[in-house]
Amino acid sequence: MGPVPKPLIAGNWKMNGMRGSLAQIKEIAASNMLASGKFDALICVPATLLHSAALVTSDTPLKIGAQDCHDRENGAYTGDISAGMIADSLGSHVIIGHSERRTRYREDDALVRSKTIAAHKSGLIAVVCIGETEEERSSGRTLDVLRYQLAGSLPDGATGENTVIAYEPVWAIGTGRTASIADIAEAHRFIRSELCKRFNSEGDRMRILYGGSVKASNADEILHVENVDGALVGGASLTARDFLSICSAY
Template sequence: MTPETKPLVAGNWKMNGLRSSLDTLKTIASGAAALVGKTDMLICPPATLLREATSLCSRTALRIGAQDCHSLPSGAHTGEISAAMVADCGATFVIVGHSERRDFQSETDAIVRSKAAAAHAARLVAIVCIGETGAERQSGETLNVLKRQLAHSVPDGATATNTVIAYEPVWAIGTGLTPTTDDIREAHAFMRADLVSRFPGNGTNMRILYGGSVKASNAAELMAIVNVDGALVGGASLKADDFLAIAGIYGSL
């Protein structure tokens, strides 16, 4: 990422949040004003709050995204939400390929790639999640997994403006564990080189987020690592003070 590209701090609320949670969103949106020009901020609430969230934040610096989308624009897919529907709600981002969906919904790289392509077609920014399991790390397969997932999960039409990569070591999500700074540095350097090679002119500026038990106490250490261009935050994004503290750290560097 070049100096003129701002970091992105994204919050994934997962299956959390009721209408009463909009007060938390208001607080985050208010705090985002102080970081304009320094850090881009995003919250991905559950689909039930998507329209109200985008309406609430329409005149603020806080961006709103969805947690998933279907690969098709419409059809007989009960319970699914298309990228076009996400865009119609006013959202501008969508997460695809989160490890929990790869695991619990058995999503493959091909499915993730088709969802990312659908997001691009709907003019959404796709946050494409990749990362290794604990077993893959233990067997020394981390970089091979990242190479495969980048090749097969990211569409050929990806650019620095329509795609964000989120590296989330599966074994670190929600566990309180994080890889060492050397491990993260190696993974992000590898991904950057791969993106630069595949997407000349875009790979340098494509943001690569780190996700995996990011919190205010470790955000400064993580952000100091070269090629870490922001964070995908889970549990800490549910509390306005915690999320704003993380975003503030990124915005001060």
């Protein structure tokens, strides 16, 4: 087994946040917890805030990312944003294949893989999301779903430097429901095994985040499960107080 990667606490603001929300970004960035170096912190903001958030955090440990990208460098794709545009706006990361994109916009593994390649080409770190639906879990297909999504969504060029995996059981996102500690441990152990089979030592270096109604009250227990290298946080990342409460688990 290779070196244990530094944990990452990532926030996904989704379609939330106005210019006034930069005050929350500044407060997170100024926290002594981030300065400790015990973990990395990332907030993925709407595209409208990307450059402004990157500017106000430029001399701080807080990283700023986007929530999606197109798989082409440019072209007639009205309303879309390319990986190069994210990098040009000083973003460092991009979330790809979030369950909301997979279900509502019918994005499949092949498109997620293509977007991940585009992110890597532009020097971005891809946070690639995978996870099963409630129907898939109830029918005992969770590990099969994770296997297929990992195989189809990750390009051969994925490394511990340019790729983070986020395991988000779809049925736990925004519902207040959280997978049991045993379920989380099983899924993350399986994901690690699959990554190491394909990427060898790089599989140990890829951080595997847990997402799905992570909040201050359950963060400490979840974040100390083996092979859980951090969290992808939704609603609880919108305020500095709540986000930093989760960070305090480290």
